[in-house]
Amino acid sequence: MPVVKNTHDSLTRIPTIYQCNSDGRQNDTVAADLDGTLLVGRSSFPYFALIAFDVGGIFRLLLLLAAAPLAGLLYHFISESAGIRVLVFATFAGVKVSDIESAAAAVLPKHYSEDMHPDTWRVFRSCRRKCVVTANPRIMVEPFLKNYLGVDDVLGTEISSYMGVATGFVGGDTAVLVGENKAVALRGTFGNNMPDIGIGDRLTDLPFMKLCKEKYIVPARPGVRPVRKEALPKPVIFHDGRLVGKPTPLTALLIVLWFPIGVLLSLPRVFNCWLSDKSALSYYIMNLLACPITIKGTAAAAAGVRGREVVFVCSHKTALDAAVVSACLRRITTTAISYSAASKLVGRKFLDDGKSLVMFPEETTCRGPYLLRFSPLFAELSDQIAPVAIAVKTSMFHGTTARGYKWMDPFFFYMNPFPAYEVTFLNKLSPEETCYISSGQKSSHHQVIANNVQKMIAQSLKYEATDFTRRDKYRALVGSDGHV
Template sequence: MEEHGGTDNMGSLDIVAITSFNQLLNDPIFSYCKDIYLVRKSDKRSWKNLPREKYPKKLVFHDGRLALKPTPLETLAILMWAPVGVILAILRIIIAISLPYGVSSPLLAFTGLQLMVTKPQSQSLVQNSSQLPNGKHKGILYVCNHRTLLDPLYLCFALGKNLHAVTYSLSKMSEILAPIKTVRLTRNRHQDHEMMERLLSQGDVVVCPKGLHVVSLTYSVDSHVSMFHGTTATGLKCLDPVFFLLNPSPIYTVQLLEKVSSKVSTCLDGSMSRFDVANYVQRELAKALGFECTMLTRKDKYLTLAGNEGKASTRKEN
């Protein structure tokens, strides 16, 4: 089944179905199709796998550990690498949580972990925090897209300093192993607002965009792996960093962007709601990464992959 067009305001969604002659056409799904093509079994001889670059739509949701097609040769390579990868992942974790950034960064690079950092031209945007009317300094809120649970940690490596990471539904094991302070969101707007203000009075904070109310600095993250993906919606979340570190030479890219202006981030003039600000930040992140924004939400992702809305109350934590 193929999709043509889009679901935005600029066009409609056209669905084309391909089915066999012995397939019943009274299936409700065919009522959504613009065109239906019937093919004979003999026609399958001329069928070929469609190259990925010619797919009508790019893959949006993915939930699997393997980052490669498990052909016999590649499966053999995974089995041969797995014992070495486990030892290497444990070594990388020990180095990351036990040594300062100045020492751990070159050691981790020696083990194959690659970190690429791009900073804006104005270095003051990264270093300076905002000043409150009472003379006290408030930390910077770093806003990023989400690739793996290691996103805040890699920002710390890029900046060379510790940050407070605001998390949601993080496993206990991940919290224990985290070398930086992690604080959970309660999903109560008033409580989370007070908690964020308290953390920002203590230093810089990193969070994914969920509505902004302070001067913030956006940064984009991207990861490249060869064997295992370091994120999942249905598996054990505490193993996500482990699978990422199992790769022979994974790459993390951290790109620091320009600071969101005070007028935009605080919504003081009333021209932008908190949703508008979050969407603005997400568009800037997508532009930096070369990604395409969709109308799909986090709720859509978890309903598709895990059968729930991605809330901590609807599933047991790992």
């Protein structure tokens, strides 16, 4: 029987997760650790960093980064508990609990879902009742585990708070859930009916694993590929947060060092984008400012005969989309309108004036490879419909947010070293494809046209067309206090 390569005899005698049979487990109960067990990554620093930047910006991330060496020394040479306490204090001290809950629900699920260990998940998902026992703060991990993985019990470190503000210290009867504290928490939840399977990855997981009927260790193996997102119970379509990737300590240091440079660099970029509908040179200036815009398709062909109004129906990636499309068209007068009760009338007015419209029927941005349900408003405005597929590339910061300050979105996008746009003008819909408009059919037929345009853009971008709406997005991102 293969064993885990570990200097401790207690661990070497435990079978690996690769030897655990997941068949016929539909009536079993499983308890698993998180970092290095249910997740491929063994470090919780990236998730603390994501929360720190979201709730406190660059200065909170700097504080966490400064505390990381001390946390690492304590974790590896003194005690795991002491290291976790340092990370908790640096991340949460003085932060509203509602902000932490909201960030945990909106920011972390996307990153957790991309780090699931394939063999642990194979066993974990096969069991009826699922429990996670982790040293991480419960407030951080519970939204993802319960909402996306269907975990029944989340046992984690509790943080202390006063009048709705986190003190930075841990609370609860067992303090940090490591070692014997995990066993105490498991007994308190399951009593005499202990889980059938216990899964961990390190020495401090042994106390709770010994309480289970079967126990398995997850060895640290480089090159393990996380579970494909399609294999998880629910897709993580909506997510928030400014940071593009999970920041390791080195990545976090680079972000902190780049931040002031990025702020200065964003100013001329945003100013030039603001001039996009006033100057035909804006497109060329963007390329000189290291913000390349790649145009695919023929904009002139998409616009049709000059002087004839066109509705450019676009996928929505950032608040800058309308300005970028205008810069791509250059000589064509365009106007962007928002979706509101008056949009229909306003749109008719602009079309009557001979101006083309740029519209975003998703009504909100979505970062993942998905297109949200298209509103059929554009199909009621014109029989000259030109789909436009928009994609963006970022490396450090996302240029959209649902919970932060929206006016900062353009600056965050242009704070990236080389932010890039790719705009693909697809062929205009033929008269046959818009016949429902010209024949004056009911508005339900406009939704059919909207769905067809959505599919056209999705195919161009290799995205998935979904039936989720703007309302679904904000419902998914809502915090415990009822606000996003």
